Amino acid sequence: MEASVPGTGLLRADTGSRAAPGPLSGSVHRHRLLRAAVVLLLARLCGGASVPDIAVHFGTKTRYEDAVRPGLNLSSSPGAEGCSPVHLTAVIRHGTRFPTVKNIRRIERLSRLVQSRSPRGPGAPAWLRDIHEHWRQWYTEDMDGQLVEKGRADLRNLATRLVDSFPALLTEAGLRTGGISVKTSSKHRCVSSAEAFQDGLHRAWDRTGPGTRPGTGPGTTGTQAAGGEQGYVHEVDDVLMRSFERCRGYVEGVETNATATEEVERFKHGPELRQVRTRISERLGLDPDLLTPDLVEAAFFICSYELAIKSLYSPWCRLFTKEDAKVLEYKGDLKQFWKRSYGHSINGLSTCPLFHHIFRTLDKAGRPRRATDTPPEPASILIGHAETLLPLISLLGLYKDKTPPTAANYQSQHGRVFRSSFIVPYAANLLFVLYDCPRGPRLRLLANESPVRFPGLTQDLPLYRDVRATYRHLLDGCDFYKECEGRPSRAPNTEL
Numbered sequence: 066m067e068a069s070v071p072g073t074g075l076l077r078a079d080t081g082s083r084a085a086p087g088p089l090s091g092s093v094h095r096h097r098l099l100r101a102a103v104v105l106l107l108a109r110l111c112g113g114a115s116v117p118d119i120a121v122h123f124g125t126k127t128r129y130e131d132a133v134r135p136g137l138n139l140s141s142s143p144g145a146e147g148c149s150p151v152h153l154t155a156v157i158r159h160g161t162r163f164p165t166v167k168n169i170r171r172i173e174r175l176s177r178l179v180q181s182r183s184p185r186g187p188g189a190p191a192w193l194r195d196i197h198e199h200w201r202q203w204y205t206e207d208m209d210g211q212l213v214e215k216g217r218a219d220l221r222n223l224a225t226r227l228v229d230s231f232p233a234l235l236t237e238a239g240l241r242t243g244g245i246s247v248k249t250s251s252k253h254r255c256v257s258s259a260e261a262f263q264d265g266l267h268r269a270w271d272r273t274g275p276g277t278r279p280g281t282g283p284g285t286t287g288t289q290a291a292g293g294e295q296g297y298v299h300e301v302d303d304v305l306m307r308s309f310e311r312c313r314g315y316v317e318g319v320e321t322n323a324t325a326t327e328e329v330e331r332f333k334h335g336p337e338l339r340q341v342r343t344r345i346s347e348r349l350g351l352d353p354d355l356l357t358p359d360l361v362e363a364a365f366f367i368c369s370y371e372l373a374i375k376s377l378y379s380p381w382c383r384l385f386t387k388e389d390a391k392v393l394e395y396k397g398d399l400k401q402f403w404k405r406s407y408g409h410s411i412n413g414l415s416t417c418p419l420f421h422h423i424f425r426t427l428d429k430a431g432r433p434r435r436a437t438d439t440p441p442e443p444a445s446i447l448i449g450h451a452e453t454l455l456p457l458i459s460l461l462g463l464y465k466d467k468t469p470p471t472a473a474n475y476q477s478q479h480g481r482v483f484r485s486s487f488i489v490p491y492a493a494n495l496l497f498v499l500y501d502c503p504r505g506p507r508l509r510l511l512a513n514e515s516p517v518r519f520p521g522l523t524q525d526l527p528l529y530r531d532v533r534a535t536y537r538h539l540l541d542g543c544d545f546y547k548e549c550e551g552r553p554s555r556a557p558n559t560e561l
């Protein structure tokens with residue numbers, strides 16, 4: 066796959082920096098060289114084994130595996146004795162994707178600037194020579210935010226792990242008969258993610274049993290079926306997954322209102338970012354006036370994209386120290402905080418339709434039923450964006466610090482819990498798992514496959530009615546029309 070994409074930019078400097086210290090006998094030395102060559106070859110074959118230490122600071126461009134350590138059996142939980150899972154709602158961000166046009170243009174500008182103005186020749190550091198001699202600007206505008214192959218793998222692997230944890234909920238029959246619903250944002254990266262997720266389900270089922278593949282069967286009726294032989298089932302639903310763009314109060318009050326995100330702009334021109342800019346221009350041998358904050362960020366993004374898309378340790382990564390990366394990460398977090406999360410209450414309220422949809426689904430799944438009643442919908446898969454997950458997380462009150470991040474308090478925010486790198490990496494997910502228990506239904510919440518507590522509740526597996534009590538004000542309110550249009554709707558809480 067790598068060979069089909071130009072501009073691999075592998076670092077020769079990597080081998081140099083690993084040279085053993087001190088004198089060595091000839092045979093030991095040869096042996097080490099050979100071993101180093103084998104390691105490098107393996108690294109190349111596996112797509113580059115080394116990961117830059119700044120990879121945990123890429124914000125929404127962070128790889129899932131750098132932010133999260135998956136692999137738990139999510140189904141087992143302390144306090145779950147005598148309980149069995151009856152429903153899973155999964156809200157999932159699309160997987161790894163190409164840059165969008167805006168960033169591709171910035172990368173293009175940066176690339177031209179460095180190629181024309183940065184010093185070449187033997188005096189330049191190895192990574193800069195590597196950029197000049199081996200790196201080519203290979204991003205083209207038609208890539209615009211599309212899911213990449215690694216992004217398909219992100220979703221396939223997540224699906225497989227979920228089948229391992231919840232084999233009784235994620236069944237082939239469930240998908241075929243519509244008991245597992247798949248809703249997605251209309252953006253191609255999300256639709257592709259919905260397909261990749263189902264590929265992962267099929268792979269897990271093929272692995273565990275003989276099971277026949279669906280596709281031409283009757284199961285796809287009622288929902289919009291797309292895709293080829295696999296018979297993907299999904300329903301495009303922007304009202305749920307992209308409700309923010311239909312929320313006038315949000316669009317006018319935040320998205321297109323520069324004042325609402327002024328902390329980001331202030332930080333962009335503040336002392337911390339100015340220092341990063343000075344350091345980066347020195348390393349590149351450029352006049353600092355030529356290197357705008359946007360171009361500094363573009364260099365950071367190249368490092369993140371080459372790692373996420375191609376598993377490469379790009380020479381561009383050598384430009385940044387850990388401290389530089391933390392400053393740029395903070396700039397991204399400021400944007401997510403003020404534009405998508407706690408910064409303005411309308412950010413969270415713009416996702417009321419999704420909030421109500423999730424709780425209505427859980428209500429139905431937890432309703433008492435006689436043995437003769439039809440079993441509840443086993444799973445609801447909802448595929449969207451970081452812009453879908455962050456507002457929902459804010460409504461739920463997760464990852465909320467006491468002090469909001471601003472342009473002025475970078476130094477006091479090092480221990481903040483609001484870090485996009487951990488909350489919304491590629492393929493980020495929120496899992497709501499409803500259990501049938503002796504004293505009634507209980508609800509478990511997992512964020513990126515780690516248990517998370519609902520605010521104010523002390524148990525990992527609280528009674529569902531206690532969770533409902535926590536969100537009573539939103540369950541009774543959170544009226545999309547009222548919040549977004551400033552007037553009440555005729556029927557409260559209706560899904561649009």
Ligand SMILES: *[C@@H]1O[C@H](CO)[C@@H](O)[C@H](O)[C@H]1NC(C)=O
Nearest residue numbers: 138139140141229230231232
């Ligand atoms: C995970 O736990 C559930 C419930 O205890 C069990 O049914 C399932 O087989 C387990 N999965 C794996 C891979 O161990």
Ligand SMILES: *[C@@H]1O[C@H](CO)[C@@H](O)[C@H](O)[C@H]1NC(C)=O
Nearest residue numbers: 317318319322323324325409
């Ligand atoms: C823009 O944002 C500021 C700060 O949040 C707010 O005071 C102002 O009312 C907003 N403007 C509009 C048109 O909503």
